[in-house]
Amino acid sequence: MAYRETDLVRQRKVAQKSGLLHTAEALVREGGFAALTIQAVAEGAGIGVGTVYRYFSGKDELATEVFKRATSREVSAVREALNGGGGPAACLATAVEVFAVRAFAAPKLAWALIAEPVDPAVDIARLQYRKTYTALFETVVQNGIVSGEFAPQSAALSAAALVGAMAESLLGPLDSPVCDADTIAALRLFCLRAVGARC
Amino acid sequence: MAYRETDLVRQRKVAQKSGLLHTAEALVREGGFAALTIQAVAEGAGIGVGTVYRYFSGKDELATEVFKRATSREVSAVREALNGGGGPAACLATAVEVFAVRAFAAPKLAWALIAEPVDPAVDIARLQYRKTYTALFETVVQNGIVSGEFAPQSAALSAAALVGAMAESLLGPLDSPVCDADTIAALRLFCLRAVGARC
DNA sequence: TAAAGGTGTGAATCATGGCTCACTTGTTTG
DNA sequence: CAAACAAGTGAGCCATGATTCACACCTTTA
Numbered sequence: 001m002a003y004r005e006t007d008l009v010r011q012r013k014v015a016q017k018s019g020l021l022h023t024a025e026a027l028v029r030e031g032g033f034a035a036l037t038i039q040a041v042a043e044g045a046g047i048g049v050g051t052v053y054r055y056f057s058g059k060d061e062l063a064t065e066v067f068k069r070a071t072s073r074e075v076s077a078v079r080e081a082l083n084g085g086g087g088p089a090a091c092l093a094t095a096v097e098v099f100a101v102r103a104f105a106a107p108k109l110a111w112a113l114i115a116e117p118v119d120p121a122v123d124i125a126r127l128q129y130r131k132t133y134t135a136l137f138e139t140v141v142q143n144g145i146v147s148g149e150f151a152p153q154s155a156a157l158s159a160a161a162l163v164g165a166m167a168e169s170l171l172g173p174l175d176s177p178v179c180d181a182d183t184i185a186a187l188r189l190f191c192l193r194a195v196g197a198r199c
Numbered sequence: 200m201a202y203r204e205t206d207l208v209r210q211r212k213v214a215q216k217s218g219l220l221h222t223a224e225a226l227v228r229e230g231g232f233a234a235l236t237i238q239a240v241a242e243g244a245g246i247g248v249g250t251v252y253r254y255f256s257g258k259d260e261l262a263t264e265v266f267k268r269a270t271s272r273e274v275s276a277v278r279e280a281l282n283g284g285g286g287p288a289a290c291l292a293t294a295v296e297v298f299a300v301r302a303f304a305a306p307k308l309a310w311a312l313i314a315e316p317v318d319p320a321v322d323i324a325r326l327q328y329r330k331t332y333t334a335l336f337e338t339v340v341q342n343g344i345v346s347g348e349f350a351p352q353s354a355a356l357s358a359a360a361l362v363g364a365m366a367e368s369l370l371g372p373l374d375s376p377v378c379d380a381d382t383i384a385a386l387r388l389f390c391l392r393a394v395g396a397r398c
Numbered sequence: 399t400a401a402a403g404g405t406g407t408g409a410a411t412c413a414t415g416g417c418t419c420a421c422t423t424g425t426t427t428g
Numbered sequence: 429c430a431a432a433c434a435a436g437t438g439a440g441c442c443a444t445g446a447t448t449c450a451c452a453c454c455t456t457t458a
Contacts, residue, residue, distance in 0.1 A: 002432040003426045009434085016435095038416065048437040050418080059416060117316035130367075151392060154385040160371060161364035161389050168329075168363020169356050186353040190360050193350060194393035201402040202456045208404085237446065247407040249448080258446060 017055045020045055024066045032112040033122060036063055060121035067122050071113055071129045075136070077102060082136055088144035089197040095140070096166060096188045103170050104179035111174055114167045134159045141195055151196025162191055216254045219244055223265045231311040232321060235262055259320035266321050270312055270328045274335070276301060281335055287343030288396040294339070295365060295387045302369050303378035310373055313366045333358045340394055350395025361390055 023044040027035045038059055042049045056062040081095040103110035112118075118126070138159035144150030166187065173183045222243040226234045237258055241248045255261040280294040302309035311317075317325070337358035343349030365386065372382045 002428065002430085003434075005434080006426070009425070013435090037414095042438095049416090050438065051436050053417070054435065117319075117322060120316075123316060153388065153392075154381070157368050157382060157385040158389055161368040161386065164363040164365070164367020165360035165393070166363070168366065169360040172359060182353070183356060186356040187360065189352060190357055190393055193352075193395050194364070194389055196392050201400080201458065202404065204404080205456070208455070212405090236444095241408095248446095249408065250406050252447070253405065 013055075020052065020055055020062070021066060021069060024062055025070060028066055028070070028112050029106060029109045032108060032116045033063060033067075033118045034116070036066070038062075060119060063119060063122050064125050067113065067118075067125045067129075070109060071125070074099070074102060074113065075129065075132055078133065079136055082140050088140050088147060088149050089192060092137075092140050092144070092191060092195065092197070093188050095137070096191050097184060099166055100170060100184045100187060101179060103174060104184075107174040111171070115171055130160075130163060133163045137162050144195060144197065149198060153196065158195055162194065165190060165194070212254075219251060219254055219261070220265060220268060223261060224269060227265055227269070227311050228305060228308045231307060231315045232262060232266075232317045233315070235265065237261075259318060262318060262321050263324050266312065266317075266324045266328075269308060270324070273298070273301060273312065274328065274331055277332065278335055281339050287339050287346060287348050288391060291336075291339050291343070291390060291394065291396070292387050294336070295390050296383060298365055299369060299383045299386060300378060302373060303383075306373040310370070314370055329359075329362060332362045336361050343394060343396065348397060352395065357394055361393065364389060364393070 020041060024036055024041050027040055027044065036059075038049055038052050041062070042052050045052075052062070056065070077098050078095050081098040082091050084091060084094055086094075103114075113126070113129075134156070136159075138155045141150060141153070141155040141158050141162075145152055145155060169187055169190070170183075173180050219240060223235055223240050226239055226243065235258075237248055237251050240261070241251050244251075251261070255264070276297050277294050280297040281290050283290055283293055285293075302313075312325070312328075333355070335358075337354045340349060340352070340354040340357050340361075344351055344354060368386055368389070369382075372379050
């Protein structure tokens, strides 16, 4: 017997994988998932193409992981806003604000996560992430209905519609990299009216 | 001199091109734009691959034309609803209904037009078509604001948000090919509340 | 019918980008 | 150090599907 993986090696591997994900996300942040090629990741990380395959089974896995990482950060931020203090209306307003501000802060990434044409594997992850968002909003809408702050409605459908409204209405404004306060305010009002929040 | 295109030939060419578009749309209706290959179109029309290129400069042109044709039918239907009798609220309600019912009638096509990952060329057309939809809704929202039937708001943003809400909230339900009346009713109410229509 | 000017054809070519694999280069331990 | 075992490498392979093109076959007119 002569070789066994040590902690040092293990750490190095973790760091390498993490670095690859970082490089990959930078590419997506810059040019969307279209810019995410194994070649580019390898070059960006200063390693050979084959090495990438030591850490990811294939492009799908890499792309999906990048998507999930970036997405879960966004979801967490929105979740935090929705669970923050105040009633359903206040929470919803804050969540919309957080979603929009973060999107404006990284417009290309937001576009990549929301609307860019991507591989089916990533699209499946996107479906999942939309479901997650919808579930978050569904809870708030439900709370609002119960408390009487919101109108009676199908919480599930309204939640999906809110997610769609937020995404679609930002796609245009995201083209100009300026964080547009008016747009955000208008979107907040739209969402609040949509759930029948007491003015 | 010995040859000049006659009407007969011209007619034949028009018919051939129209037939190719028909075949192509059938493929999209069946399996989305992913199923739209030059090979498949040629086979479906019973002609050679090369012949397709006598009628379209390339795949992009063919795909874009299929998209535009299908889309303009949908837009027309919605436009008609929006220009129908009644006040802004009634028009908006009808338009939402028309959009949703038509989507449920051809779910795969609706998905292809709304959300399927497609070639950039088609995506550009999609952007245009979303703008067109948004413009249609913007007019109604504006009318409603002026007439006092709707709340004061940014008509442009609300219109985009409405389009997003309609698209996103249907994507899930479209999976099951049943025209779901409850879903449509809930969506109608959501949209009316969103623009602040008088209950 | 001959000449002119199409249209139809599909095997072959190209372009793209993921992926492999025979090999080199570490790393660990006795 | 030598043996044992991974990790690193990147030129070339491969799959997919669009596109071409040299040639055969129609249509029209003088």
